Amino acid sequence: MPTHRTTKPLILDNVEQCVDQILERLGNHIKVGLPLGLGKPPELINALYLRAKADSSIHLTILTALSLERPVASSEIEAAFLKPFVERVWGDCPDLLYAVDATQGKLPVNVKLHEFFFKPGSRMDNANAQQNYVSTNYTTAARDIYEQGCNLAMQAVCKPDDGEALEYSLSCNPDTSLELVRLLREGERPHLLVGLVNQNLPYMAHSAVVPSEEFDLVVDHPRYTTTLFSTPKLPVDIADYALGFYASALIKDGGTLQVGIGALGDAVVHALGLRHTDNANYCRVLGAMNWPEESGALVERIGGKQPFKTGLYGATEMFVDGFLHLMQKGVLKRKVYEHWALQRLINLGKCNPDQLSASILDDLFELGVREITPRDFEVLKRHGLLVERVLLDGIHLVLPNGQRVLANLADKATRTALASSGLGASLVNGTVLHAGFFLGPSAMYNTLKNMPLAERNSIHMLGVEHVNQLDLNRPLYSAQREHARFVNTGIMATLSGAVVSDGLADGRVISGVGGQYNFVSMAHKLPTGRSVLMIRAVRENEQNGEASSNIVFSYGHCTIPRHLRDIVVTEYGIADLRAKSDSEVAKALINIADSRFQGDLLKQAKAAKKIEENYQIPEDFLGNTPENLARRLGALVKENVLPPFPLGCDFTEQEWVLAQALKGVKAQAATTSKWKLLLKTCLADPSPESALPYLERMKLTHPQKLQDKVVRMLLVEQLKRLKVLG
The missing domain is CATH 3.40.1080.10 (Glutaconate Coenzyme A-transferase)
Incomplete structure (x- = not known):
């Protein structure tokens, strides 16, 4: 500043x-x-x-x-x-x-x-x-x-x-x-x-x-100097993992990643880490999921399933702890540099950052670099293209041997002299992550504080006016954000391709647009960029367990308008909406909706003349149910290939058991009549000895109130269901 x-x-x-x-x-x-x-x-x-x-x-x-x-x-x-x-x-x-x-x-x-x-x-x-x-x-x-x-x-x-x-x-x-x-x-x-x-x-x-x-x-x-506010990790369930793995296959080696906070972001990060470090199991997960021909072709064209050779670079408003995990796994390792022409040469394969050759000076000239301005000089020297002892004196460069040449790459004598005694051996001070702000669990803050200085300095925190758009330096940011995949989450998608992420139809705000619109818009401006919006196909009412579709025919509010539609992912597949007709968009979204709601969605689309009367949903997509998803991925969950907390957990082992059990207690209490709960409590067997540590933690060893006795009965019942009691 x-x-x-x-x-x-x-x-x-x-x-x-x-x-x-x-x-x-x-x-x-x-x-x-x-x-x-x-x-x-x-x-x-x-x-x-x-x-x-x-x-x-x-x-x-x-x-x-x-x-x-x-x-x-x-x-x-x-x-x-x-x-x-x-x-x-x-x-x-x-x-x-x-x-x-x-x-x-x-x-x-x-x-x-x-x-x-x-x-x-x-x-x-x-x-x-x-x-x-x-x-x-x-x-x-x-x-x-x-x-x-x-x-x-x-x-x-x-x-x-x-x-x-x-x-x-x-x-x-x-x-x-x-x-x-x-x-x-x-x-x-x-x-x-x-x-x-x-x-x-x-x-x-x-x-x-x-x-x-x-x-x-x-x-x-x-x-x-007090404790920093942290955001404990949320568990990642099967549907989250399906979404994350579909999204991970859309990310191209040598590309750019933006991903957000929460279980869906953690699922994407775990999938990318597994893709790189345990590709066999990564491919097992993908193989267990639904891959129609069109989705497979999309992955081949814009993504990949193989480990990362070049690696990824991060350009994100929010630096979540997942990026640190990707650094540690060797996935986030593609370095970018602060000069547009230098970055373009790297993208084109004409510059090896680890071994500079004299031809880079000719290539910079061919790209249009002429006068070496003070700003150019500072950047090229900081990145090691010019050795430390090269000086800028007005319109001249002073080389380590004392020779003075024009500070202009259009002059062949300048290029020859620099190649002889002013060119560095390799590029330095590259950046693997540009971000606007960070927030995460306490482990993230400790990792950053204890990180070796050179590694921490490969992370560049800066303003969102730089990260969330291209306007301040389109040539540079476009070159850096090669094959960008901006991965965000939404709440609902309409059959027109509009996405709802921040509010309800009555105008109430759930969160805010934040930077989502910026990144979706930027994906359309970058030649190789894509927006990937992850949406759970269904949501369940916590009180009665009833399911509702998050793929809807229409909605009274949108965050991302339909003209910016791109890629939408649910736990049932990928819908590529870019450059598609309204009919194609509606069909693609119905295909990745939960099958319990596909019929009504298709009926609405046909009534609105958006889909032809004789169209039928392909067989590949008629089994989109939570039960089928659990059948496909259940074994991988049991093998811990898909663990509940892939990036760490703030709960103790006992607390995680209790958290799962209490969720079941809440659901049971909400869906069971009071007289049945009282009767079950009166008829319940004494609690087993192995339940005592959990009851002590919840202060339920000697409940006095009737309500607490009911909760104790339900808690023991849920602990038995989880098979944690001896």
Whole structure:
């Protein structure tokens, strides 16, 4: 982040002092921009929020997204399970008090909260949140926060471990902060930039590093180095795995990957890792799935099933822990470089990064590189194309032997001289992952902090204005994002090819568009890019177990319009929708719908004249049921080829057993009449001795309330079903 400021920040050791300074310098009308997710400084925003809560003359507006909260129990039984887990995983990580009050509907009238992305499903019935939601693409979020009048930017930062803090790292969240700061500095609005140091954050280099002068205030005291908010892993089930493996076969060796958080993202990552390290089992999984001729041809054309020779490069808004797993597995290893022509030569096979030859200078000239500008010089030298002792002096290059030549590759004498004494042996400082922000389990943060410096520096955190679009440098980004596969998740797909990912037909927001639209649009702009949207074919009502189709004829809201339709994947197969007619699109989506709903979908499509009357669903797709999927993949689950937590687990073994059992308890309680539950409780046999550790963990060894006795009976029943009791 370039700066023209020379004033050092005021260093404070207490957040209350910082709030005093903020109010003294900005007055009582504060509009604070906070990073999404992990980058929020919890102690600092809490102090400011509590000050406003106690003083109604302070008008506080919070502009942010993804305000993370610890899970809260909805019953005594849930509390017994959650309390030890929450204490172990989140430790002394402070709650975001404004978020807690927002969830409970207790925000004071002088505090407004505007978010552009919610934790999925967390604000569905919250009127205040729904009314104050701001719909924006991730790439325009900084602009919109600025337009809303932001006059204070706060962020959690970290500093180098040794020496004076001349620089700070924005670590997990340079995503929108870099652009927001630029807008504030270029404008005339009085404003403050404030950092709070948390040394548990990994120190990320490159664009994430800013001079200390960029801050007006910095709060720095060891008491604020608290536990980072983490997102525990979710289990991956059979349907998730089917989706993930279908998607993994669409990813081309030597290509580019974007993938998100959650069970579906973990399934894709596990599949890619298995493809590379255990290809036999990878092919066993694929072989157990449904592969009609068209899908097989698509994989051959744009993807692959073999291990990775060149490997993948990551270009993603969200850096999830899956990318670290892919680095460790040897999948994420394709390095890219910050010069468009150099990158194009690598793509064309004319430049071997590990062994440079003199011909690269002629090839750069042929591609159109002429004058070596100061920017070109800096990039080419940083990447080792030019040796360290080559200097730029005006319009000349000064070579290590003292020879002066024109800084222009159009001059053959320059190319000859550079080849003789100025050309490096190999390229260095390549990047395997560009990302806007990171969020994940605590193991991810520890891995980043302990990673060898060179390896960590191959990860480049930067603004989403770079990662989520091509506009800022189309030649470079297009060259880097070769064979891009942007893999995202949706909730529903309509038979027109539109996808619903962030809201309901009545206008309620589930989460937010985030960067999904950006990546889908970018896939259409890149010559070899594809968008892959993963959608569960069905969803089940937790209360009554009834299933509904996520492939629907039409819907009253969409995130991705039908004219951007590309590839949709369900657990039953792949639908390639690009450049297809409406009839072909509708047929392809019905083919990968759950068979319980295919008939109604086909009937609706025919009634709307979108499919001809005599069309019938191909035999290959008439067995799309959960039972058939379990039959196909069940053995691989038992063999642990498809484990429940492929990327690690925050639960203890006992907690994972209890989590599965409690899910069954909840389902049984919701679908069984009360008198039957009471009768079963009265007639139940004494609990076996082997159940005691589980009952102790749930505080059910000596239940007094009738409700607890019913839960105890159901829990023992579920533990027996899971076959964990001796």
